[in-house]
Amino acid sequence: MMIDASLTKDVIFTPPPTPNGGLHVGHIAGPYLRADINTKLRKTLGETAAHLSHIDNYQTYVAKKAIELGLETDAFRHEMIGLIDKDFQRFNIDFDLKIDNTEDSYRRFLTNCLAELFRDSHAVCRFEFIGADKRHSATEAYVSGTCPHCLQWAFANVCENCGMPLEIQQMIRPIEELTGATTFTQQDSDGVPNAISINRNDIEWIREQYRNIAIDNRFITRMLTKLSEHYVVLTLRSDYGFKISDGRVINPWVEIFFAHIYSLGRLLEVEPNGTIQDIRRALQINRNIRVSYYFGVDNSYYYCVLFLLLAKIMNLPNVIPIALKANRFLTLNHRKMSSSKNNVIWARDIAGKFPVNILRASLMASCPEYSEIDFDKGFLEDRIPLQIPLSDAQSIFNRPLTEVGKRFRLTLIELSDPRNFSIEELLNKINKVTEFFESKRATAIETEELRHMVDYLFIQLNFKVTRHY
Numbered sequence: 001m002m003i004d005a006s007l008t009k010d011v012i013f014t015p016p017p018t019p020n021g022g023l024h025v026g027h028i029a030g031p032y033l034r035a036d037i038n039t040k041l042r043k044t045l046g047e048t049a050a051h052l053s054h055i056d057n058y059q060t061y062v063a064k065k066a067i068e069l070g071l072e073t074d075a076f077r078h079e080m081i082g083l084i085d086k087d088f089q090r091f092n093i094d095f096d097l098k099i100d101n102t103e104d105s106y107r108r109f110l111t112n113c114l115a116e117l118f119r120d121s122h123a124v125c126r127f128e129f130i131g132a133d134k135r136h137s138a139t140e141a142y143v144s145g146t147c148p149h150c151l152q153w154a155f156a157n158v159c160e161n162c163g164m165p166l167e168i169q170q171m172i173r174p175i176e177e178l179t180g181a182t183t184f185t186q187q188d189s190d191g192v193p194n195a196i197s198i199n200r201n202d203i204e205w206i207r208e209q210y211r212n213i214a215i216d217n218r219f220i221t222r223m224l225t226k227l228s229e230h231y232v233v234l235t236l237r238s239d240y241g242f243k244i245s246d247g248r249v250i251n252p253w254v255e256i257f258f259a260h261i262y263s264l265g266r267l268l269e270v271e272p273n274g275t276i277q278d279i280r281r282a283l284q285i286n287r288n289i290r291v292s293y294y295f296g297v298d299n300s301y302y303y304c305v306l307f308l309l310l311a312k313i314m315n316l317p318n319v320i321p322i323a324l325k326a327n328r329f330l331t332l333n334h335r336k337m338s339s340s341k342n343n344v345i346w347a348r349d350i351a352g353k354f355p356v357n358i359l360r361a362s363l364m365a366s367c368p369e370y371s372e373i374d375f376d377k378g379f380l381e382d383r384i385p386l387q388i389p390l391s392d393a394q395s396i397f398n399r400p401l402t403e404v405g406k407r408f409r410l411t412l413i414e415l416s417d418p419r420n421f422s423i424e425e426l427l428n429k430i431n432k433v434t435e436f437f438e439s440k441r442a443t444a445i446e447t448e449e450l451r452h453m454v455d456y457l458f459i460q461l462n463f464k465v466t467r468h469y
Contacts (some may be wrong), residue, residue, distance in 0.1 A: 129168045273360060
């Protein structure tokens with residue numbers, strides 16, 4: 001049975017983790033915890049919501065890391081997937097649906113979607129560059145250099161720092177990662193579309209969509225303001241990834257879009273062997289579906305530009321998001337967390353040392369929603385374990401009798417809408433209502449009711465943020 005079309009169903013997507021390593025606390029504190037809390041809050045309030053994701057199995061960084069470690073790629077990938085799954089479990093990050101994008105049914109779906117995409121006028125054949133390693137196009141994980149827009153060291157295709165499209169011929173002193181080569185030759189297309197052309201009309205259309213999309217990060221606005229006509233990689237030469245033709249694979253970020261769409265189809269109970277047309281029909285029936293994306297600012301171009309254009313090309317207007325929630329980075333010692341620079345706290349290293357509600361509370365307090373925040377290890381040691389609420393706490397939470405209890409619940413409902421959701425604001429609301437019921441301003445009845453409501457909310461969201469208890 002399909003989801004009841006009369007209900008509003010919030011579908012919240014997070015980026016698929018790349019299986020080239022485990023998760024660190026910066027990963028958890030960013031899009032995953034934000035999406036998890038938002039989804040759990042919606043459900044606690046009786047709203048319908050689903051958190052969807054998968055694993056980024058086709059990313060070029062997987063093969064690159066395996067080569068660097070001298071490991072067989074698939075064995076390394078499977079080991080990292082197991083590690084990632086355990087990291088999510090350790091922090092009670094839940095997913096309502098996780099597809100396997102290596103399954104045959106999905107691969108057939110993707111093949112058919114790409115055939116349709118390749119027929120569109122946006123898919124073009126143009127030249128590309130090759131370095132010393134002839135197996136790989138000079139893009140993505142295979143080439144790095146300095147971005148001319150922001151002077152950040154970046155990989156080719158898109159700069160993760162400023163979000164600008166970044167072709168190798170624009171980069172300052174590009175270098176091939178695996179060989180160290182600095183000379184690149186221009187090659188003609190081999191007949192397979194290798195780029196998506198994004199013109200002025202496309203950019204104006206994208207900007208027009210933003211009138212109806214909630215954005216909570218100025219980074220996105222700045223990126224869209226600076227955006228001009230450009231190309232972005234559609235397919236590339238590689239011996240690793242989703243194969244399009246001999247020695248050529250799809251850009252992993254294009255694949256991620258279609259994996260999201262397939263996930264949405266499975267949520268709508270489209271059969272595993274269903275087509276893109278089946279998903280279009282399901283979305284026509286379930287018109288109240290609302291899509292939101294949580295992601296790090298380094299992925300802003302893909303979620304805010306590429307995915308919107310792909311939704312238009314593939315005639316999927318229902319998947320244009322209502323909210324784009326881009327977070328900044330969690331830092332350590334005031335530097336970006338980085339395993340390569342040995343400046344990192346691995347999720348697995350702290351998970352066994354503290355109760356999960358304390359871990360979640362600490363990362364919520366450190367959540368870099370709007371600006372970079374340095375992780376304070378003291379947060380982990382300054383929490384009080386959860387109390388068990390009374391057996392009737394749920395009924396009190398669902399049907400408060402006092403005026404302040406009703407207003408608190410209505411505030412939470414409004415805040416739980418992905419367009420409005422903020423962990424910072426949620427913590428503020430909880431702390432303010434706690435201050436109120438502990439003050440002399442509250443009556444005994446209000447104090448009792450609000451205390452039960454807050455305790456119940458803590459249990460459902462699996463965290464404890466106040467030191468008052």
